[in-house]
Amino acid sequence: MKNIILNTDSYKSSHYLQYPPKSEYVSSYIEARGEEYDKTLFFGLQAFIKEYLLTPITQEDIDEAKAIITAHGLPFNKEGWQYILERYNGFLPIEISAVAEGMLIPLKCPLVQVINTDPKLPWLTSYMETALLRAVWFPTTVATLSYSIKEIIRSYLEATSDNVEAQLPFKLHDFGARGTSSHESAMLGGMAHLVNFQGTDTLSGIIGARRYYGADIAGFSIPASEHSTMTSWQREGERDAYANMIKQFGGKGKIFAVVSDSYDIYNAVSNIWGKELKEKVKESGATLVIRPDSGEPKEIVLEVIKRVYAEFGGYKNSKGYIVLDDSVRIIQGDGVDKQAIKEILETLKNEGFSADNIAFGMGGGLLQAVGRDDFKFAMKASAICVDGEWRDVYKDPITDSGKRSKRGRLALSCDFETVRVEELEGREDLLKVVFRDGKLLKDYTFDEVRKV
Numbered sequence: 001m002k003n004i005i006l007n008t009d010s011y012k013s014s015h016y017l018q019y020p021p022k023s024e025y026v027s028s029y030i031e032a033r034g035e036e037y038d039k040t041l042f043f044g045l046q047a048f049i050k051e052y053l054l055t056p057i058t059q060e061d062i063d064e065a066k067a068i069i070t071a072h073g074l075p076f077n078k079e080g081w082q083y084i085l086e087r088y089n090g091f092l093p094i095e096i097s098a099v100a101e102g103m104l105i106p107l108k109c110p111l112v113q114v115i116n117t118d119p120k121l122p123w124l125t126s127y128m129e130t131a132l133l134r135a136v137w138f139p140t141t142v143a144t145l146s147y148s149i150k151e152i153i154r155s156y157l158e159a160t161s162d163n164v165e166a167q168l169p170f171k172l173h174d175f176g177a178r179g180t181s182s183h184e185s186a187m188l189g190g191m192a193h194l195v196n197f198q199g200t201d202t203l204s205g206i207i208g209a210r211r212y213y214g215a216d217i218a219g220f221s222i223p224a225s226e227h228s229t230m231t232s233w234q235r236e237g238e239r240d241a242y243a244n245m246i247k248q249f250g251g252k253g254k255i256f257a258v259v260s261d262s263y264d265i266y267n268a269v270s271n272i273w274g275k276e277l278k279e280k281v282k283e284s285g286a287t288l289v290i291r292p293d294s295g296e297p298k299e300i301v302l303e304v305i306k307r308v309y310a311e312f313g314g315y316k317n318s319k320g321y322i323v324l325d326d327s328v329r330i331i332q333g334d335g336v337d338k339q340a341i342k343e344i345l346e347t348l349k350n351e352g353f354s355a356d357n358i359a360f361g362m363g364g365g366l367l368q369a370v371g372r373d374d375f376k377f378a379m380k381a382s383a384i385c386v387d388g389e390w391r392d393v394y395k396d397p398i399t400d401s402g403k404r405s406k407r408g409r410l411a412l413s414c415d416f417e418t419v420r421v422e423e424l425e426g427r428e429d430l431l432k433v434v435f436r437d438g439k440l441l442k443d444y445t446f447d448e449v450r451k452v
Contacts, residue, residue, distance in 0.1 A: 044139025056090025091438025274311025
């Protein structure tokens with residue numbers, strides 16, 4: 001699936017025959033047009049460039065594409081692709097400019113701008129739409145969702161906690177790998193989440209951040225049980241299963257999580273953990289993270305925390321909110337989405353409990369339940385050069401003004417004003433060239449992305 005010629009929509013293969021005579025250059029841009037949030041956190045373009053654009057096409061790629069596309073019922077631009085192979089050694093003669101990865105950009109601003117660099121190939125710009133748009137919308141949407149949740153959690157920590165910055169990076173844990181459509185999706189979405197947080201069980205996200213952004217280890221996890229490991233001890237062995245977790249993973253400063261709802265979460269919390277094993281938990285020096293995994297989240301979390309507090313105790317912080325004993329915390333990973341997180345934190349706050357006490361795990365809702373239309377991502381041509389003269393290209397449908405596209409070669413000023421390049425008037429353009437003719441011109445580190 002690495003043949004970039006086939007990484008497109010079928011109808012694109014016919015477009016080289018559709019441009020005006022003497023067309024030379026086409027300039028297109030990508031933007032997010034709406035609508036739940038007012039900004040997007042741009043991320044992921046570099047991974048696509050490194051994976052797909054730094055490898056040249058080959059004669060085998062051209063031959064394969066010709067056989068498939070012509071059999072599929074479409075014309076194939078063999079002359080154009082042969083020219084790229086012979087003139088550019090198979091590297092695509094395009095220039096890609098983009099805003100900085102990790103930057104928060106208001107909606108309706110250009111995030112990426114693309115133009116062909118050889119006047120014989122005006123069709124190449126829009127041919128790349130399918131691959132480029134997919135490369136941008138998915139990780140940017142996940143990163144933006146993750147960021148918006150981070151801001152919710154931050155607000156509750158600031159209201160109820162004495163220790164905001166140290167805790168925040170580990171308050172949302174990525175459980176989403178198994179819920180994605182592919183390994184690559186898990187990698188891209190997992191990386192996008194790690195721009196904002198450092199907790200994850202999506203190993204492919206760690207690998208992606210290392211491979212494409214030079215991160216050593218971008219995220220962390222802890223030993224944790226699942227139902228199969230707990231129920232294999234059978235119901236009468238539930239206490240022994242929990243005791244084994246303490247034995248295997250206890251120790252000063254360590255953290256481990258135990259799913260505790262296999263049978264009766266309330267009995268597990270109040271009796272097994274809270275009475276039979278309480279001293280073992282405290283003596284271990286570790287922090288036990290109890291995981292409820294069924295029921296209505298905000299009701300279950302509140303009841304579990306109340307029961308933990310009744311058995312393990314705690315203290316009130318400087319803001320007057322209850323913090324559980326350091327030996328025990330809660331993680332909620334079932335039924336979690338942005339709204340559920342807000343409702344749970346609001347419920348705990350209203351009952352006098354600090355957000356210190358809980359972390360969240362989020363699965364398919366983080367990495368899979370997103371779509372291109374969440375932010376109405378689109379790539380549109382905005383200018384064409386015909387016989388040496390630049391012309392505006394745009395659409396303005398009377399049936400949907402929201403689909404009105406921008407005109408001209410674009411720039412984005414530091415105050416996020418979209419203007420024509422010729423109207424920039426000395427101001428810095430946030431759209432920086434990151435790729436040209438087979439070469440990566442800006443190589444972001446993951447630390448850079450996180451600090452933008």
